[in-house]
Amino acid sequence: MQLSAPIHRLKHNAKRMARQKPIALHEALDHIAVEEGFQSWSHLAAASAGETPATAMMSNLKPGDLVLLGARPGQGKTRVGLELACMAAILGRQGYFFTLDYHERDIADLLASLNVDRAAGQFPITVDTSDDVSADYVISRLQDTTSPALIVVDYLQLLDQKRVNSSLPEQIAALRKFVKTSAAICVVISQIDRMFDLSGKDLPDVSDVRLPNPLDLSVFDKTCFLHNGAISINTP
The missing domain is CATH 3.40.50.300 (P-loop containing nucleotide triphosphate hydrolases)
Structure with a gap:
């Protein structure tokens, strides 16, 4: 699945979201991942890292x-x-x-x-x-x-x-x-x-x-x- 931005940029967006909401960083990461079509940030990270x-x-x-x-x-x-x-x-x-x-x-x-x-x-x-x-x-x-x-x-x-x-x-x-x-x-x-x-x-x-x-x-x-x-x- 193609990401809308590089993963480092998505992390930056999550940090900004966590400050603005305010919410916990892991919640912001998961929110970003869902927007990208994944179940969670861990799912997104595993997919972007390639097969291990x-x-x-x-x-x-x-x-x-x-x-x-x-x-x-x-x-x-x-x-x-x-x-x-x-x-x-x-x-x-x-x-x-x-x-x-x-x-x-x-x-x-x-x-x-x-x-x-x-x-x-x-x-x-x-x-x-x-x-x-x-x-x-x-x-x-x-x-x-x-x-x-x-x-x-x-x-x-x-x-x-x-x-x-x-x-x-x-x-x-x-x-x-x-x-x-x-x-x-x-x-x-x-x-x-x-x-x-x-x-x-x-x-x-x-x-x-x-x-x-x-x-x-x-x-x-x-x-x-x-x-x-x-x-x-x-x-x-």
Whole structure:
């Protein structure tokens, strides 16, 4: 969609509108975005920035999807997952990011790198860094929500770390049942085995997913793999 002016000019217009109204800057940005034919400023910004791994994934998601997102350390899988949760509003959804790997301060730093100010209410995202995160925990948190959800769980290999939690196959089956019945979307971040680095392949695939405990990966509706800025999106 062609913008009526360069994005820096639209930002300037939003700042002027925020001063004149007066309204919050994020409200002015969203108002400008709607005038340009987008649902929100985040939608406009994503479209104007061109396709990224997160926007590529976003365009392939549909209600009821259970998705695996895998990459080696340092390839940006957590950032992509967090960006997806932040962009949930594009699909008219509430974004949730559950992590067993990061603390609140780490997430705040990642959000800042995405130019997201949660305090300003730019994006409707809920971040949960509880040590109790599991499939049952996620489902219980979302059981009474009225808005459709886009859920990101970070990460697969830690879900059954506690003995009190169900087995990994049982947890993934529970998440699959929940997203199917609630029309939610759930993206589960996964580690990739270090042997991939010696494989010579351009991108990982399901054979490279690190599985300390057995799991049939065909339970996922889609698998997405990142490496060196590229992404593959596959339907098993």
